[in-house]
Structures are given as structure tokens and as C-alpha cells.
Amino acid sequence: MKTTPPMHPSRRRSVKILASLAALSLTSTWLTGCAPDKPQFKSIDLTGADYAQGFSLLDHNGQLRTVKDFAGKVVVVFFGFTQCPDVCPTSMAELAEVKRLLGADGDKLQAIFITVDPERDTPELLKAYMGNFDPGFLALRPTPEQLPQVAKDFKIYYKKVDGKTKGSYTMDHSAGSYIYDPKGRIRLYNRYGSGAEVLASDIRLLIKTS
Numbered sequence: 001m002k003t004t005p006p007m008h009p010s011r012r013r014s015v016k017i018l019a020s021l022a023a024l025s026l027t028s029t030w031l032t033g034c035a036p037d038k039p040q041f042k043s044i045d046l047t048g049a050d051y052a053q054g055f056s057l058l059d060h061n062g063q064l065r066t067v068k069d070f071a072g073k074v075v076v077v078f079f080g081f082t083q084c085p086d087v088c089p090t091s092m093a094e095l096a097e098v099k100r101l102l103g104a105d106g107d108k109l110q111a112i113f114i115t116v117d118p119e120r121d122t123p124e125l126l127k128a129y130m131g132n133f134d135p136g137f138l139a140l141r142p143t144p145e146q147l148p149q150v151a152k153d154f155k156i157y158y159k160k161v162d163g164k165t166k167g168s169y170t171m172d173h174s175a176g177s178y179i180y181d182p183k184g185r186i187r188l189y190n191r192y193g194s195g196a197e198v199l200a201s202d203i204r205l206l207i208k209t210s
Contacts, residue, residue, distance in 0.1 A: 039205050042198045043179065043188040052077075052154045052178045052186045057114065057140040060126040065112075065140060067184045073110045074203045075180040076190075079156050079173055081117035082129045087175045087192060088113075092133040095177075097196040098203065099134060108182070108207055111137040116151070116158040116173045118144055154178065179203070182210040 046052065054067040055077070067075055076095060080088035092113065099106040113130065115121040118141050121129075126139035142150045151158055156174040163169050175192035179202065187206060190199055 039209050041188055041202050041205060043190040043194065043202050046178075046186050046189050049186050054180075054184070054186075055112075055114070055140060055150065055153075057142050057146070057150070058123075060123045060130065060139045060141065062123065065138065067180055070110045070180075071184060072182050073108050074182060074206050075110045075112060075184075076199075076203075077112045077114060077154075077178040077180070079114050079116050079151075079154070079158070080175075081115050081171050081173070082121050082125055083117070083170070089132075091175070091177065091192065092130075092137070094196050094199070095137070096133045098200045101196060101200040102203065105204065105207055109203060113137065113139040114150065115139060115141050116147065116156075117171050118142055118147060179206070181206045 056064065056066050059065045076098075078088075078091050078095070080091065082088070092111070095109075095111045099109050099111075102109060111134065113126070115126060121139075121141060123141060126141060130137040130139050147158075158171060158173040161170050161172055177190045177192075177199075178186060179188040179190060181187045188202055190202070
């Protein structure tokens with residue numbers, strides 16, 4: 001009768017190690033399969049950021065607004081000014097298109113426009129400007145004294161630039177948008193020019209996962 005020779009101790013240890021690694025691999029695969037997928041945003045994920053935590057400013061109707069006022073909605077904040085020739089109207093028109101793309105969830109989007117030119121952007125002018133894009137969009141107007149702190153809180157850039165005629169000027173400013181989830185938490189930064197489809201996709205994901 002043929003007998004199997006005893007396994008060498010070192011080989012026995014190798015077999016045990018390989019078996020343990022195989023079991024660990026299977027466990028890891030199982031855990032990965034059971035863990036919820038992390039949302040794959042197209043915008044820059046700011047979850048957990050210690051800036052852009054919110055705002056407390058008067059809107060174009062004279063009402064004090066904070067991000068908590070819009071619980072249950074995705075809030076998109078854009079900084080600009082009404083005499084901006086291109087970036088601002090393009091961005092606001094894009095937000096109006098995003099609302100349309102969201103369909104039945106369009107009412108879960110709140111666009112906020114914060115002026116970096118409070119000297120010229122009166123509440124009346126801001127209200128009319130918002131009306132060009134969507135009557136539900138709101139403009140906030142920090143005072144000239146509040147503006148530097150707001151800009152610091154959001155890490156945005158703005159600068160007055162002299163125009164071609166005496167007394168005239170324009171404003172250089174950051175062009176992206178900050179996005180809050182329905183629980184009022186800062187989540188994303190959307191780069192200017194990303195397009196309505198990209199922004200709508202990220203907002204749908206925030207609505208779904210919040």
C-alpha cells in the first residue's frame with residue numbers, strides 16, 4: 001500500500017499562509033460588495049471642508065437669508081455682478097437650464113447669486129436681474145463692509161478694475177459655484193464652464209443620496 005510522505009514543516013506553514021490570504025481576499029471582496037458605493041461626482045468634492053460653511057445676508061427682497069432656509073433643497077451659490085458681460089449671465093442661464101433638466105426635481109434646486117458689486121447692485125436691480133433667468137432665483141447683497149469677510153469665508157477672489165472712462169469700473173471675480181446638499185452641508189465646487197448636464201447630474205446625485 002502506497003503512503004503519502006509527511007509534509008515538511010516549512011511547506012505546511014506556506015500552505016497555511018496561502019489559505020489565510022485566500023480567505024482574507026474573499027472576505028475583502030465580500031465586504032467591498034456589501035459596502036455602499038461612494039457617490040461619483042463630476043464636480044470637486046468638498047465634503048468636510050472647513051470653509052464656505054454658509055451665509056447670513058439680506059436678499060433682494062430685504063429678507064435675511066441663511067442656507068438653513070432652504071432645507072430639503074440643493075443650494076448652488078454663485079458670486080458675480082449684474083454688469084458682468086459674459087461669465088455671470090452665462091452661469092445663471094446655465095442654472096436655469098439645470099432646473100429644466102431636473103424635471104420634477106427642479107423645485108429642489110435653489111440658485112443663490114451673491115453680488116461682489118454692492119455699490120451698484122441695488123436690491124431692485126438684483127431682483128430684476130434674477131427675473132431674467134428664473135423668478136425663484138435669489139440674489140444676496142452683502143454691504144461693502146460685509147463683502148471682504150464673505151469673500152474670505154468662501155475663499156473667493158474679487159477686485160475692482162478701473163474702466164476706460166473716468167469713474168467707470170468692472171469687477172474681476174472667481175467664477176465657480178459652491179453646492180450644498182439638502183441638509184445644508186457644503187459638498188461640491190463646480191468649475192465654470194462644466195456645462196448644465198454635468199451640474200444637473202451632480203445635483204441629482206445629491207438629491208438621491210441625501
